Each structure stands twice: as structure tokens, then as C-alpha cells.
Amino acid sequence: MHLDVQQLSKVFTTRRGPLLVLDQVSLYINSGEFVCVLGASGSGKTTLLRIIAGLETATHGQVTVDGHAVSGPGSDRGLVFQTYTLYPWLTVQDNIEFGLKLQGMPKGERRDRVHHYLHIVGLGRYAQLFPHQLSGGMKQRVAIARALVTEPQVLLMDEPFGALDAQTKEMMHEFLLDLWRRTRTTILMITHDVEEAVFLAQRIYVLTSSPGRVKEEVAIQLPLERTYRCKRQLEFVQQRETILDLLREERLKAIA
Amino acid sequence: MVKAVMSRSSLPPSVFWRIGEAIPSSLQMVLTGLSVLLPLAVWLLLANSLWADPRFLPTPQMVLTAIGRLWQQGLLANDTIASFGRVTSGFLLAAVVATPIGIAMGTFASIRALGEPIIGILRYMPAPAFIPLLIIYFGLDEAPKIALIFIGTVFFNVLMIMDAVKFIPKEFIEVTYTLGGNRRQVLLQVITPYIVPSILDTFRVNIATSWNLVIVAELIAANEGLGKRIQLAQRFFRTDEIFACLIVLGIIGLVLDLSMRFLMQRTCRWAFPKR
Numbered sequence: 001m002h003l004d005v006q007q008l009s010k011v012f013t014t015r016r017g018p019l020l021v022l023d024q025v026s027l028y029i030n031s032g033e034f035v036c037v038l039g040a041s042g043s044g045k046t047t048l049l050r051i052i053a054g055l056e057t058a059t060h061g062q063v064t065v066d067g068h069a070v071s072g073p074g075s076d077r078g079l080v081f082q083t084y085t086l087y088p089w090l091t092v093q094d095n096i097e098f099g100l101k102l103q104g105m106p107k108g109e110r111r112d113r114v115h116h117y118l119h120i121v122g123l124g125r126y127a128q129l130f131p132h133q134l135s136g137g138m139k140q141r142v143a144i145a146r147a148l149v150t151e152p153q154v155l156l157m158d159e160p161f162g163a164l165d166a167q168t169k170e171m172m173h174e175f176l177l178d179l180w181r182r183t184r185t186t187i188l189m190i191t192h193d194v195e196e197a198v199f200l201a202q203r204i205y206v207l208t209s210s211p212g213r214v215k216e217e218v219a220i221q222l223p224l225e226r227t228y229r230c231k232r233q234l235e236f237v238q239q240r241e242t243i244l245d246l247l248r249e250e251r252l253k254a255i256a
Numbered sequence: 257m258v259k260a261v262m263s264r265s266s267l268p269p270s271v272f273w274r275i276g277e278a279i280p281s282s283l284q285m286v287l288t289g290l291s292v293l294l295p296l297a298v299w300l301l302l303a304n305s306l307w308a309d310p311r312f313l314p315t316p317q318m319v320l321t322a323i324g325r326l327w328q329q330g331l332l333a334n335d336t337i338a339s340f341g342r343v344t345s346g347f348l349l350a351a352v353v354a355t356p357i358g359i360a361m362g363t364f365a366s367i368r369a370l371g372e373p374i375i376g377i378l379r380y381m382p383a384p385a386f387i388p389l390l391i392i393y394f395g396l397d398e399a400p401k402i403a404l405i406f407i408g409t410v411f412f413n414v415l416m417i418m419d420a421v422k423f424i425p426k427e428f429i430e431v432t433y434t435l436g437g438n439r440r441q442v443l444l445q446v447i448t449p450y451i452v453p454s455i456l457d458t459f460r461v462n463i464a465t466s467w468n469l470v471i472v473a474e475l476i477a478a479n480e481g482l483g484k485r486i487q488l489a490q491r492f493f494r495t496d497e498i499f500a501c502l503i504v505l506g507i508i509g510l511v512l513d514l515s516m517r518f519l520m521q522r523t524c525r526w527a528f529p530k531r
Contacts, residue, residue: 053430053434054433054434055430055433055434072433073430073433073434074433074434074436075434075435075436077434078434078435079430079431079434081427081430081431083425083427085425085427085428085431087428087446087449087450088450088526088527089449089450089452089524089526089527098432098435098445099435099436099437101445102432102435102436102437102438102441102445103436130525130526130529131526132526132529133529146435147434147435150435150436156434
């Protein structure tokens with residue numbers, strides 16, 4: 001799998017005229033990688049992800065998966081939103097099963113697959129609960145399982161932990177990293193949280209704001225086995241500071 | 257001194273005048289009881305006082321007797337069944353027609369553009385204004401009454417269901433596409449289950465309109481029904497029977513409303529999360 005974003009631009013038509021939100025953004029992600037796109041608000045990062053997911057169209061440029069241009073949403077690109085988007089009328093189990101049902105997978109096979117992913121996200125005991133009975137962190141774990149169950153080529157995540165409290169967020173980071181190592185899923189995550197990006201990603205694309213451009217591509221030099229303790233280590237802090245400086249530079253430019 | 261400053265700067269506590277908060281359940285029960293008992297007491301006092309003419313304002317006792325008499329004569333059950341049958345037929349017809357149209361209009365902007373203007377005009381034509389036309393078309397039998405209830409309810413059903421669909425969070429639809437769903441699946445497996453509680457609530461609200469209209473229809477031309485009973489009572493100056501029918505109508509409405517709520521909470525538990 002190779003996902004390629006080539007010279008992507010997006011112009012929104014507003015009442016005050018055309019507004020450029022993404023300016024010739026190019027990036028790629030290889031099979032099994034964990035890549036973060038980091039940007040402040042106004043960097044068009046959510047728009048970028050929505051275009052990759054096929055929920056919006058680009059004004060110029062294109063997105064390809066294994067050489068095939070993306071023309072709309074599909075189950076090869078799973079998506080996890082920041083807001084809780086579990087179907088409220090379905091149980092945890094039925095939520096996870098939903099995508100397989102849509103694709104017409106036979107019932108027996110469906111049950112096995114759902115069972116497998118329920119355990120991967122550690123929610124086996126909660127299979128029969130409804131979303132409103134779950135905490136925010138649990139809801140996002142179900143959303144991740146629901147996106148993974150159809151075994152997409154790449155998992156797209158739009159600030160998936162943005163609505164969680166700091167402690168839950170930290171737990172979810174370790175959870176996601178562990179899940180990524182075990183399942184070898186390719187992940188592309190959008191975030192504005194520098195620490196989150198450095199902790200999770202192998203590579204980070206730092207975006208500028210208004211319009212969003214790729215300011216820099218940063219490869220993270222940290223061991224693959226990461227726990228929350230490594231956030232206090234010098235290498236981690238240094239890489240975080242480098243990126244914070246990049247973003248700060250952008251802020252100052254915006255004010256000037 | 258300190259106390260005076262405190263009371264001026266902070267909100268004084270209250271139980272009765274709390275805004276947007278629940279009241280204690282004991283107070284709730286007392287107020288609920290008063291809501292019915294207070295008007296009843298006023299009626300009791302007024303009707304039994306010296307200035308009241310019982311021919312115009314019957315006492316609660318007289319009305320109770322009238323209800324018993326109508327029941328014993330078999331008229332009350334007969335009339336209630338007749339009215340109920342008309343409401344049920346007219347309303348079910350309106351529900352069956354309105355639900356798919358409302359969902360389609362809420363889902364597709366194109367269907368909405370096609371349907372909304374004409375329904376916007378039609379719903380402002382008062383349904384009773386159609387009665388003469390309906391009598392010309394359908395005669396004096398059941399058909400014009402059912403048609404009246406249908407006309408009076410169907411457009412409101414459509415518009416309210418349409419609005420419910422419009423407010424479905426876009427993310428539910430988008431996430432379904434990314435799970436490999438097509439438009440047909442979004443319509444039938446996401447939008448439809450999502451709005452079932454709203455549809456039931458729409459029915460609960462609009463069935464009241466159906467009850468209004470069945471009485472209107474029966475006042476004009478009918479052989480039986482609660483509206484007909486009221487009209488006959490007027491002819492014979494039986495205000496006690498008019499009051500009796502009004503009370504029966506109120507009770508039927510309350511029972512209908514409560515059973516619709518019950519049905520809704522039973523079938524759509526997910527929409528009523530307990531705290």
C-alpha cells in the first residue's frame with residue numbers, strides 16, 4: 001500500500017470570495033507507517049483528511065492509493081472522527097459489525113471478525129452495552145474497532161482524542177501505539193497536539209496556517225517501543241521543542 | 257456586615273423558582289395534583305353557588321351522572337368507538353403516506369425542493385375548509401371524514417419528519433460511506449433507524465389534530481360519534497352531556513399521549529438514556 005497526496009490545493013468559495021485553505025500539499029505514507037499531520041487551527045488539516053477520505057474533492061491535485069486516484073469515500077480508507085460517531089441505536093458489538101454487514105459478509109464470519117476486534121480494543125466485556133453507557137475513551141476505542149474491522153488499507157484519524165481529558169488521552173496514546181504495533185495497520189492522524197504527534201508518529205508533516213502548506217517533514221528518532229515515560233527523556237523533549245519552534249515561527253509570522 | 261455583602265453578591269437559593277433544574281419529587285407530586293384538583297374545585301364551587309344556573313353550568317355531580325347515563329345507554333362506548341375508528345383510519349393513512357415522503361424530503365435536497373413549496377401552501381389551507389368539497393366528492397359516509405383527518409394531518413407529518421431527518425449529524429452519514437456503505441444503505445440502515453423516535457413523537461403530536469378534526473367532521477354530518485353526541489346534546493339543551501363528552505375527549509387524549517410516550521420509550525430505549 002502506498003498513499004500519495006500530490007500537489008493538493010483546495011479553494012472554498014465564501015461570501016467574501018475564494019479562500020485558499022490548502023496550497024499544493026504533497027505527502028505520502030507507506031504500508032505499516034504511522035504518520036501525523038500537525039497543524040494549528042486554520043491549517044486546513046481536517047479538510048486535507050476529508051479529501052483523502054473522499055468526503056470532499058480537491059480543487060487541484062489528487063490523492064492516489066496504490067496508483068488509483070481517490071474519487072469518493074470507500075472502505076479501503078477507514079475513518080475515526082473527533083466527535084463520537086457511534087450509531088446510538090446499536091450496541092458496541094453491532095456498531096463494530098456494521099461495516100461488515102454493509103459489505104454483505106456472511107453472518108458466521110462476521111461474528112468471528114467482530115469478536116477478534118472487540119478483544120483487540122479490550123472491550124470484550126462491553127459488547128452488549130449501548131454507546132451512551134460508555135466513557136469517551138471507550139467510545140473512541142469502539143470507533144477505532146469499527147473502522148478497523150473492515151481491514152482498511154489505511155486508518156485515517158481526525159484528532160480522535162481531542163475531546164478526551166488529559167489522563168484518558170495519555171492512556172489512549174499507549175493503547176493506539178500498542179494496537180498499531182500488533183496489527184501493523186497504516187495510520188494517518190491529524191492533530192494540533194505536538195506531544196501527541198511526537199509520541200505516536202514515525203514521521204510528522206508540519207503544516208503552515210492560512211493557507212495550509214507543508215512547512216517541514218520531520219522524522220522522529222525514537223525507539224518503536226514507547227511508553228509514557230519516554231516523554232520525559234531528553235530525545236523526546238528535544239524533538240518536541242524543535243517542532244514547537246517551527247509552529248511558533250508560523251504564529252509569529254501570522255501576527256506580524 | 258460580611259453577611260450583607262454576601263447576600264447582595266450571590267444568588268439567593270430557591271426551590272420553587274429554580275431555572276432549568278428539577279424540583280423535589282414531593283413538590284412535583286403536589287403541584288401535579290393541584291393542576292387538576294384546583295380547576296375542579298373552582299368548577300365545583302362555582303356551579304354549586306347560588307348565582308349559577310345549572311342549565312348553563314352543570315355541576316360536576318350532574319356531569320358524572322350524565323357520563324354514567326350515557327355509558328349505561330351504550331351510547332358512550334358506541335360513540336367513542338365510532339370516533340376512534342375514524343381517527344385511526346385517517347391518521348394511519350396519513351402516517352403511511354407521510355413517513356416515506358418526509359424521509360425522502362429530509363434526505364434529498366432535490367426531493368425537498370420539489371415538495372416543500374407545494375406542501376408549504378397546502379398546509380396553510382385550513383382542513384375544515386375542504387369539508388364542502390369532500391362532501392361533494394365522497395358523500396356523507398365515512399370517506400369524507402377520513403379524508404378530512406388525512407388532509408389535516410398528512411402535511412404536518414411530512415414537514416416534521418423532514419425536519420427530523422435534516423438534523424441527523426452529518427458524521428453518521430459520512431462514517432457509513434467510509435465503512436463501504438452506499439446511499440441506499442445510508443437511507444435504510446442509518447437515517448431510518450435514527451429518526452424512529454422523532455417519527456413516533458411527530459405522530460404523538462399530530463394525533464391531537466386528528467381528534468380535533470374528527471369532532472369537526474361529526475358536528476357537520478354523522479350518525480354517531482362523540483362530535484355527533486355533542487351536537488345532539490346542544491339541540492336538547494343538555495349541557496351536562498356536552499360537558500360529559502368534553503371530559504371523555506380529554507381523557508382519551510391523555511391516554512393516547514401517555515401510551516405513545518410509553519411505546520416510544522419501549523421501542524427506542526437508546527434515545528432516552530438514563531442518567
